[in-house]
Amino acid sequence: xxxxxxxxxxxxxxxxxxxxxxxxxxxxxxxxxxxxxxxxxxxxxxxxxxxxxxxxxxxxxxxxxxxxxxxxxxxxxxxxxxxxxxxxxxxxxxxxxxxxxxxxxxxxxxxxxxxxxxxxxxxxxxxxxxxxxxxxxxxxxxxxxxxxxxxxxxxxxxxxxxxxxxxxxxxxxxxxxxxxxxxxxxxxxxxxxxxxxxxxxxxxxxxxxxxxxxxxxxxxxxxxxxxxxxxxxxxxxxxxxxxxxxxxxxxxxxxxxxxxxxxxxxxxxxxxxxxxxxxxxxxxxxxxxxxxxxxxxxxxxxxxxxxxxxxxxxxxxxxxxxxxxxxxxxxxxxxxxxxxxxxxxxxxxxxxxxxxxxxxxxxxxxxxxxxxxxxxxxxxxxxxxxxxxxxxxxxxxxxxxxxxxxxxxxxxxxxxxxxxxxxxxxxxxxxxxxxxxxxxxxxxxxxxxxxxxxxxxxxxxxxxxxxxxxxxxxxxxxxxxxxxxxxxxxxxxxxxxxxxxxxxxxxxxxxxxxxxxxxxxxxxxxxxxxxxxxxxx
Ligand SMILES: Cc1cc2nc3c(=O)[nH]c(=O)nc-3n(C[C@H](O)[C@H](O)[C@H](O)COP(=O)(O)OP(=O)(O)OC[C@H]3O[C@@H](n4cnc5c(N)ncnc54)[C@H](O)[C@@H]3O)c2cc1C
Ligand code: SF4
Numbered sequence: 001x002x003x004x005x006x007x008x009x010x011x012x013x014x015x016x017x018x019x020x021x022x023x024x025x026x027x028x029x030x031x032x033x034x035x036x037x038x039x040x041x042x043x044x045x046x047x048x049x050x051x052x053x054x055x056x057x058x059x060x061x062x063x064x065x066x067x068x069x070x071x072x073x074x075x076x077x078x079x080x081x082x083x084x085x086x087x088x089x090x091x092x093x094x095x096x097x098x099x100x101x102x103x104x105x106x107x108x109x110x111x112x113x114x115x116x117x118x119x120x121x122x123x124x125x126x127x128x129x130x131x132x133x134x135x136x137x138x139x140x141x142x143x144x145x146x147x148x149x150x151x152x153x154x155x156x157x158x159x160x161x162x163x164x165x166x167x168x169x170x171x172x173x174x175x176x177x178x179x180x181x182x183x184x185x186x187x188x189x190x191x192x193x194x195x196x197x198x199x200x201x202x203x204x205x206x207x208x209x210x211x212x213x214x215x216x217x218x219x220x221x222x223x224x225x226x227x228x229x230x231x232x233x234x235x236x237x238x239x240x241x242x243x244x245x246x247x248x249x250x251x252x253x254x255x256x257x258x259x260x261x262x263x264x265x266x267x268x269x270x271x272x273x274x275x276x277x278x279x280x281x282x283x284x285x286x287x288x289x290x291x292x293x294x295x296x297x298x299x300x301x302x303x304x305x306x307x308x309x310x311x312x313x314x315x316x317x318x319x320x321x322x323x324x325x326x327x328x329x330x331x332x333x334x335x336x337x338x339x340x341x342x343x344x345x346x347x348x349x350x351x352x353x354x355x356x357x358x359x360x361x362x363x364x365x366x367x368x369x370x371x372x373x374x375x376x377x378x379x380x381x382x383x384x385x386x387x388x389x390x391x392x393x394x395x396x397x398x399x400x401x402x403x404x405x406x407x408x409x410x411x412x413x414x415x416x417x418x419x420x421x422x423x424x425x426x427x428x429x430x431x432x433x434x435x436x437x438x439x440x441x442x443x444x445x446x447x448x449x450x451x452x453x454x455x456x457x458x459x460x461x462x463x464x465x466x467x468x469x470x471x472x473x474x475x476x477x478x479x480x481x482x483x484x485x486x487x488x489x490x491x492x493x494x495x496x497x498x499x500x501x502x503x504x505x506x507x508x509x510x511x512x513x514x515x516x517x518x519x520x521x522x523x524x525x526x527x528x529x530x531x532x533x534x535x536x537x
Contacts, residue, residue, distance in 0.1 A: 011226045018196065018211050018218055025225040026073050026113070029234030029254035036260050038230075040064040042513070043250045043264040045237040045279070048115020049502040050486030051270030052216035052224065053156065057510030059227035066262045067221070067229060068252050070236040070271075071112035076218075079207030083343045086206035090119050097274070099378060099391040099452075103445040105300060107389065107452050109272060113233055114217025116272065117499060120453070121204050121320035122193040122213050123335065124162045125496035126153050127504075128533035139491045140463030141472050152504040152511075154522035159223075160194035160214045162500070164527065169200030171317015173338040173366050176308065180415030181324050188324035191335070192529045194219075194500075200317045202340055216503075235260050240267055240283045246480045266481045266513065270506070273455035273488040274389065277380050280476075280484075286459055286469040288478045295460050296378040297493035298391060298452035301371040302401065303337045304408040305348065305358075306417035312366045314338035320369075324411075325531035328495060332404040333531065334411075335497075337369035349423050349449040358421075366412070370404035371454075372397055373495040373533075380458050393445040401450075402443050409435055423449040454498050459488035474509045485509050495533040 011021050041063035044055040051067060059065045072089075079086060087095045092111040099105040110116035127149065135141040156162075167175070170190055181188045194214040204213055211218050221231060234255035241249040247267040252260045269276050277293035280286040317338065324334035339347070341362050348355060358365065378391030393401075405422050412420045413433045420430045425447040427437050441447070462468020465477040470489050476482045485506040487498055494501060511518060 019222050021222040021226040023225060024222070025230045027230060027232050028072070029232060029260070030256045032235070032254040032258040032260055033256040034258050036258060037263060038066055038260070039263045040066045041264065042266045042268060043068065043262040044268040044270060045250065046115060046270035046272065046486060047113050047221055047231060048110065048216060048270065048272060048486065049117050049499045050506045051115065051268065052220035053503045053506040054268050054270065054485045054510045055229050056220040056224040056227065057507055058513060059224045059229035061510065061514040061516065065224060065229035066264070067224065067231040068235045068237045068250065068262065069113050069231055069233050071110070071233065073113040073217070073231070073233045074207065076209055076211040079209045081201070081203050081206065081209055083203070083206045083340060083346065090207055097387070097389070099389045101378065101390055101392040103393055103448055103450055105298065105391060105450045105452050107274070107298065107455060109274060112217070113221055113231060114215045117215035118207065118217050119205050120215070120499060122195055123320050123497040124157070124160070124192045124194055124500045125529050125531060127494055127501040128496060128531065130533055130535045131492065131494045134535050135491055139461060139468060141461060141491070142463070143472050148518070149504055149508070151518040151520065151522055152507040153500065154524065155507055155519050156500050156503045157525055158522055159219055160500070161196045162192050162194050162525070164192050165190040165318050165321040169198060169318055170321035171200060171202070171314070171319070171338060172312045173314045173317065173368070174322035174336050176312060176366050176415050177336065177368050177411065178322055180411040183414040184411060186324050186326035186411070187532065188322060188326065189529065191321050191323050193318070198318060202315045202317060202319050202338065204319055205339065205343070232260055237279060238282070240285065240482065242283065242479065247482050266483065268483045268485050268509070270484070270486040272486050273458045274380055274387070276484055276486055276488040277458040278382060278387065280459065285479055285482060286476050289466050289468055291460060291467065292469050293380045293458050294377070295457040295491070296380055296389070296391060297374050297456045298378065299371050299454035299493055300374055300393065300397065300450045300452045301369050302405065302423045302448060302450055303367050303369045304405060304412065304423060305365055305367045305421040306412035307361060307419040308364050308366060308417055311363050313363050314344065314365065314367060315340040323531070327404070327407060328531050328533045330403065331373035331400050331495065332407065333371045333496060334404070334408060335369050335371060337367055368408055370408055372400045372404060373493045393450070398443060398445050398448070401448055406435065406438060409438065454487070456487045456490040456494070456498060457492065459484045460491040461489045462491060473512050474505065483509060496531055
């Protein structure tokens, strides 16, 4: 494909430093009630961490680009800070997607322009070098070294303004946890995040009301518009038309009941790790290796709560502002997970009078999360037309959860907690440093309260066509001009939050499609998070 159109327009940065394009090139699907055809160089399906960067880079490189997004577009003016209302509009199925298996696991996904980045916590970790080593050994991805990816990470980090949380907006929740970690001598630090002018309002997961969070809907998507790309919101891609082994067009059902046909030279599928395999399978694409939809890693998570006599007020400060990587070598990352009272009310795993009592003491409650780099794997499929995600937590991961929960309890005792609440059915609240009820429990998966935020791997990259769905360039092994640029291509659990891994791979894909070498002039960050992730096999 040739670069052929320069970027134009009068874009500016507003007072907060947010990028404002000269024209908002978004066409709501609600207004498309008929059959309409557009013609572009590249059609990108999805506007989250994987789709938006590739669209922006391709458009800036001179290609004509259409972005199809099933969700609607919302702006900071629409974000009212009320979790229940925002969850209903920004998340797919109001945030109620869950896995089937030996423990039901809530797996929320964003569905809006910006994808899940609109509702995520903003934590940024590069792919750990130890993980890249395993990609080389296990998946033949020789090209994906830390050095080769460095220019793409730098570019992503500059565009997103990845910076470390200053302690004054980290929130009491993080500071109390840091106190416990420091007392125990555990390694940790304030998180690096994609923000500009964050004021610590505590509701990142429900739409940042100030646009401080630099999600793709306020960064990459408007920059793509500035370079001439168009977003079609409320348009669900349902068909990729193939002929002679090449994609010719994508057809999308619009929320207005119409049909949008995008004729193109290349298709980039970026629907996320749950929906990309479904779309590909419906076309019979990506099926050659038998791996499509399989190898689902989710980085399962839980949270421990604790009661303090001091005031914590989890509603103030950055919700996910501190991490502890002391146990990353065991597959355990401890990361903040605070939130406002209505979020806490929804997520506390208690009922009745106990729930009511705890909510009355909400200002004195602290909550911290733990994520397990999973050895378990699941799969995504359709049953009777409906999405089904099967995932069983294996014994090894249950044991890692036990270890992580015990560590968090220990940390809370070191921080001076009065009571600690492990997320384990049948284990009562713990008092006075007593861990016995937890240690005695014959822990099974079904007793745990688990959520997951990082689905990966369902269209995994592998250099060998019989082992993976896409190659190291993210091209489908079995089609000439169809690419996967999202979390589904990430071949294994990476032990840290994945958004900038997905974005760096997306940027690299765009550079390859444009025939460009890696950027050479991106500034080196002064510091960056370097968690001690080790991979055990
Ligand atoms: C609550 C929460 C907090 C998180 N916090 C962090 C964090 O702090 N740091 C981090 O690194 N990661 C975090 N994540 C995960 C991170 O946001 C995801 O890993 C990342 O966004 C995945 O990118 P993606 O492109 O694969 O999918 P998404 O960002 O989900 O984008 C996929 C898009 O495709 C659209 N789509 C799907 N199907 C179609 C179709 N057929 N047609 C058109 N459009 C379609 C969807 O509507 C969606 O907008 C969090 C996730 C959640 C849920
Ligand atoms: S803490 Fe508030 S201001 Fe900062 S990114 Fe989150 S929602 Fe936006």
